[in-house]
Amino acid sequence: MNLFLSTLMIFVLRLIDQALTTIRGLVVSKKPFLGALIGLVESAIWIIVVSKVINDIDEPVLIFGYALGFAAGTVLGSYIERFIGIGSTVVRVFSSANSPSVAKALRDKNFMVTVINGEGRDGAVTICWCIVPRRKVRKVLSIIKSVNPEAYVTTDFANPTTLRK
Secondary structure, three states: OOHHHHHHHHHHHHHHHHHHHHHHHHHOOOOHHHHHHHHHHHHHHHHHHHHHHHHOOOOHHHHHHHHHHHHHHHHHHHHHHHHHOOOEEEEEEEEEOOOOOHHHHHHHOOOOOEEEEEEEOOEEEEEEEEEEEHHHHHHHHHHHHHHOOOOEEEEEEEOOOOOOO
């Protein structure tokens, strides 16, 4: 196989391998069997690629293809994972108690919201907590922005735990 095709093959396989690595790292805690299956494919690809690079180690262009595939695969994997959106996100909305009701707007769109009344530096505040699937966070943020663009919003990964056996 000529050097160009070898480099291209190494790049593409490493791109796939590293994208799978990124996805597996994010999936394994939620779906361990899927993570194991991804790891199986990923490790087989890695062995093929590394053996090709080591076999022709005197060709720096192959090493470059390997490294470029690694970098591009990391980016691709993060985009794929964002698209898949496995898991949940906690969305917290802090706003003045006199502001329009973000909770009502979210509930009207079938999102569950917990409202906590509090006291801030400038007076009464409302804190709305909402746990949503990650793939729906943009929709929730859009609703919040349309109702109260002055609200302060924070998000975190949710790690739900069940008390049931």
